[in-house]
Amino acid sequence: MSPELSLFGAACSMNTAVLFSLIVLYVLLIGYLGWRGWKRTRSGQDYLLAGRSVHPFVMAMSYGAAFISTSALVGFGGIAGEFGMGLMWLVFMNIAFGIVVAFLGFGRRTRSIGQNLNAQTFPEFIGKRFRSNGLKILVALIIFLFIPLYSSVVLISGARFLQEVMMIRYSWALVIFVTVVAIYVIFGGLKGVMYVDALMGSIMIFGMLTLLVLCYAKLGGIVNAHQALTDLAPLAAERLPHEFALGHRGWTVMPEFNSVWWWTLVSSLMLGVGIGALAQPQLAVRFMTVKSTRELNRAILVGSVFILCTAGSAYMVGALSNVFFFHTDKGIASGVRQLAIEAAGGNPDLIIPMFIREALPSLVLYVFSLTMLSAAISTMSSLFHVTGSSIGHDLCRGISGMRRDSLLANRIGVAFGIFVSVVFAMVLPPGFVARGTAIFFGVAAASFLPAYVAALYWKRATRIAVWSSITVGVSVSLFGLVFLHRKEAAGLGICQALFDRTELISIHPWPFVDPFVYALPLSILTLIAVSFFTPKPSEQHLRRCFQRNK
Template sequence: MWEKLAMIIAFFCVVIGVGIYTRRHAATVDGFVLGGRNVGPWLSAFAFGTSYFSAVIFVGYAGQFGWKFGISAAWIGIGNAVVGSLLAWWVLGPRTREMTQRLKAATMPEFFGKRYRSRGLRIAAAAIIFVFLIPYTASVYNGLSRLFTMAFDVPYEACVVAMAVVTCVYVVLGGYMATVVNDFLQGLVMLAGIVAVVAAVLADNGGAAQAMVSLSQVPVEGSSLQGALTSMFGPDLPNLIAVVILTSLGTWGLPQMVQKFYAIKSGPAVKQGAIISTLFAFVVAGGSYFLGGFGRLYADQIAYAPNGTPVFDSIVPTMLSNLPDLLVGLVVVLVLSASMSTLSSLVLTSSSVLTLDLLKGNVVKKMSEARSLAWMRGLVVVFVALSAAIALVQYHSTITFIAQLMGISWGALAGAFLGPLFWGLFSNRVSKASVWASFAVGVGLTVGNMVVPFLGSPIVAGAVAMLASLAIVPLVSLVTPAVPFEVAPPSGAGAIDREYRAELAASGAAAFDSEAPLEKL
């Protein structure tokens, strides 16, 4: 017990120390929100990966989809690595970095507002983010409950409060730089932890070969396929594809993920970050879902609901309950790392969006740099406290609405934003009406399916919403007037951008040189 507690206390001390060390980078709005847009590839890649994979993945999704799909659940991790990480960096990374720099946009709603010249779109996007990120933030705590029950005689409430307080301290102190530096350290823990856990669970079942043999003998309800859980595509290929789409394509439209491209250094850093992020995803996501694929070997030990269905959140903790104490301590720190990295990213996104896109210029007409920073720091505290309160209420009650809402948050956010972001980066033929249509369909489809499940599970609804967003934007833009915008900057030495130069010249920028390369401006 003392060894495990010592590991957690040391972990908390390190992350708070990072917050104190990086506080000098958070003296301006740009520094607090984006780290001055000068973050290196390793920090950016690990920040992307740790924000991507939280305790929800390791405890909830790995247990649920591993139980349903068996070893084929590893395809979800492969899809996350190839589509959710590699292609996202290759396709979106350079363009997002360039366009947000040209537009001087620090948040996704600000990008929509400036790209499509619409204050209404900016406010609507901010409202959607606020509504759907808060429940998702609350869900981050849930993966900890059963692990702490298994590993410690510590109340869940104490765990939630401690995690909330520590996260709040380092984000308020150091802003974006504190989150990315801690994400790097936490990512190292996640890499080491997932490799050790997979090896230990396989050893606990007689080794990899024996574990596969045992799993192949487990029958699957509704499937006549022999050895369905060890087959390449599992017992339910259509739903497996839907999960891959939701969890992989979703990163292309989630504000807390896309923001990592705003802040990275220009030049080769994006290409380097793509490789690092992809390898991280292969190990963490692939390892988590592969681990969950052996969950049925513990069918006689896990918890079951009164109707006889497995409690999916209990599967992975049960698999880990027989591991050595030192390894259990590493797993707890792993899940804490995954949870705190995602939590910090979500609350920083929420506070910056609410301050810069809803309050500034709308509620508070004149907001100085210092006042903006104060608002964002204050809202970080508010959002952390609110998410912790929601998590505690949900844990102690029979309320299911919050759990349902957090389940559709990825579908609603990416379903609303994916098309407008993607086409807005690469096409100058996008109309304002098409963006409104995407917002309406993305949110309406996922929320409507929650009320009346006409598409079945929220996973299928979310996947359909994302694909619909990509199709709706160009189709609606064909019959509605486009918002004129020069997507590609003029060619030439230094990638000279006429719009940016004109704005600098009009503002009377000091020492303005009309022939200087853009990077020097």
């Protein structure tokens, strides 16, 4: 998906002066919060973990805001407009796994073990837990190689938005956007990032809830709106033959079992993105920023409400926009009533911005504009920070053998991470970068999740087993993406060049099964099997790791 290219339509009907003033005010607020972060950053621990004393509201909002990006709101919201409310299962998975399981099952132990071992980053956590500097470097390398692809797509989305709203060139928009974020990430560290995230998260909740309430009000209430959408189901076959062939059967029903869209929804979105969120380094590191489990308990409340209000609203509004376009004059083109995807000219990324522009008061456009900027800035700053800390703290110290942590090295690392993301944003076509996002989620989940779970719960897991598991996870994921999963294999073209076919196995459903589905079990099996054939970890080290978990 490329939601970054889709927002300019919404910006056109706004008063540029008003929006410009709002953005200036907004940037000043960001500057103030970044300055507060800078004033309170005195050590490497402050810079990397916000001093391990973050307020639960700030932690939860920051976690949620880093989790939900512009792609999730506009991109996936548009997909819901095309394929319907099946995406609500992704919201369920995001809350159930991304918040409840993550905070209860992972957060407490990550915080406790991280504190016992004085780990300050995700690679360092894995490295210290399994007593391997090489493992720390490997995890940091994977983060450094794959996260810039993800951060650059979010960067492009913000820059494209600024380009249209402020009517400036894309390169200038990129420079302005990067400068604002870079200043508070480089100087404010994780404190600056989390303070700003909390502000962004609050704006996102307000903006998306406003959107949902106004959408239901416009369509005659909850049940009437749903019923009108259900009644459009016969049009799926008649008007959208391509989507119908993929398994689309209506906007309030699940896609046909075993169809292409069913596999995409279940394997890539529900499992890949839903469960994959558990192994995102930029999210996992936030568990180590709080003082005690009390903060995590409080953060569960805020985090679950946040995901429901933001992602849940976007997907419901996306699907319901079909009713609006079909039953009002706004969706009529050449005398024919249109569905949302038809009104958007076949581009799902345009559905949400178009709906807001056509259906809602202009005031909502301003709120929505700030919501989109917030979603982009919060996710991007977290990714910049985690990439930079992997370079400055893990790779440089790990390779050079430096014992002391340097605030300057961390800042240089973040600056370098931002530079790499900007280079990606300038040279890669948006389509490639968007695929890079999917690649990162899959690779991170298949490679890090078994190791991360074992670090928290399985004392028998050994260093060699974790090395093997991560290697298998990365290798199988990449093999699947290059040779098996049609979307990426066709885009990359390596399989075509080597074997003269789009993918190696063309039997249904394999070209549509996300590599995560087989890479994760293989990674888990490798971890278990190798652990039983290698010497047990030292009891003394395990006691040190788990001393607070008895």
